[in-house]
Amino acid sequence: MFTTVWTASPQLPSEGFTPNWSREGFWRQSLRQTVLLTGGGERVRIRLSHAYGTSPLRLxxxxxxxxxxxxxxxxxxxxxxxxxxxxxxVSDAVPLAVTAGEPLTVTLYFEAATGPATFHAQAFTTSLRGEGDLLADVGGQGFDAVSESWYFLSAVEVDAGRTDGVALFGDSLTDGFGSTPGADRRWSDALARRTGRPVLNAGIGGNLLLNDSAWYGEKGVRRLRRDVLEQRGVDTLVVLIGLNDIGFSETDEQPTYKPAPVVEADELIAGYRELLRQARRGGLRVVGCTLLPFGGSNHWGEHAAKVSHEVDEWIRGSGEFDAVVDLHRVMADPADPDRLHPAYDFGDHLHPNDEGYEVMAEAVAVAL
Structure with missing residues (x-):
């Protein structure tokens, strides 16, 4: 039985907030991508997503x-x-022994033009592109262009036979913004190391629970099935999403922060309940996380403060989750509970640094 041990949630091709190759696609080029596995096995297969393609893709x-x-x-x-x-x-399974915590390098060769590429915008690690067929290239000398996105590759599965996988569902806080690029210091990576369980990162930077975004993916209540429920071997869902729904309306007029409707707590609670309904139908245990403190960030304002407090109180006290992790309290500055602890702040008062992500992983590991 196969178990998913790495994922990246697919996104619509876009370039507005991070340079990438998604809109130009690939033609007579090889693409090399390296991912960190959270489980081991003796056979491997990959999944390729063409979710946003409008014509056939030939690999x-x-x-x-x-x-x-x-x-x-x-x-x-x-x-x-x-x-x-x-x-x-989905590729055929091939004999290839892999272990948890080991990087796997996948190379794809596109002889025909792909058109715009379904991708994952923020990989926080390097992908390589080179001219011609480089499938057998060992040293990588033929690759001459660099990107920090993943393209087409959406999952890696191994014959682990495990059913204790954990899926983290969220936005940039889950995707890993603020962690050191190339160092695998997202909190999903830290949680896999701490628990020894397969951990799947289903975060998309900027993602909204209630609304689709041209830049930041389909809304959470719609993409949960594809990005979590259809993955193999998952038994637990950890939910940390909603901060962008609250905060985008407080930001400046950057075009990527659209849509940015002013939302109320009851709307977000209805969205969480929809996630719970879908997850329970899929037989998953659901862990709810309170929102991280974000005072002083560009997402903060009077309305955002009010709604975030109301949402956190519901998550803590509703009894609707199987377990709750109060990340707001864990990550808060003791001198100002609405702000991130300075030791955990990446610098924008919104995203944690490597140390902060370790603290988040430790708190969730206890709940698991």
Whole structure:
């Protein structure tokens, strides 16, 4: 039985907030991406998402490696695959021993033009692009362009047979904004190290619970099924989302912060209840997290303060979650509980640094 041990939530091609290759796509080029696995096994397969494609995607070939020579991947026995618009493809399982905490490098070769690429905007690690077929390239010398996004690759599965996976569902706080790029210091990484369980990161920077965004993904209540419930081996959902719904209306007029309706606590609570309903139907245990303090950030204001306090009180006291982790209290400045502790602040009073993400992981590990 296969278990998902890494994920990246797909997004609509866009370039407005981070430079990337999603709109231009790929043609006669190889794409090399490295991901950190949170579970081990003897066989590996990958999932490729073409969720936002409008015409078929033709992949000429793929390979995977931990070290040394790459192993060729196949799709129903063939070297390549055609993925229909808005579809996905799963490779055949190949013998490749991997362990938790080990990086896996996946290389994709596109001979035909892909058109705009379904991608995950903020990877906080390096992806490489090179001209021609570089599937067998070991040292990477043929790759001459760098991006910090993931493209098409949406999941890695191994034959672990485990059913104790944990999915973290949220926005940039889950995606890892503020952590050191290339160091795997997101709180999903820290939680996997602390628990020894497969941990899936289903965060999208800027994501909203209640509204779709051209830049920051489909709304949480819609994408939960694809990004969590359809993953293999997950038994627990950890919810940390809603801060952007509250805070975008307090920000300046940056075009990426749209839509930015003024929301009330009861609207967000209805959204949380929809997540709970879907998760329970999928047989998952659900852990609710209070919102992190964000006083002094560009998301803060009188209305945001009121709604965030009301939402946190509901999460703490409603009894609707199977467990609650009060991240607001864990991460707060003792001298001003509406602000992040200075030792955990990345610098924008909104996102934690590496140390802060470790503290979040420790608190959630206790609840698990």
């Amino acid at each position: 000429a070939g793929a390979s995977a490696a931990t070290s040394g020579a790459p192993t060729r991947l196949t799709f129903e026995g063939g070297s390549g695959v055609e993925i229909p618009a808005r579809g996905e493809a």
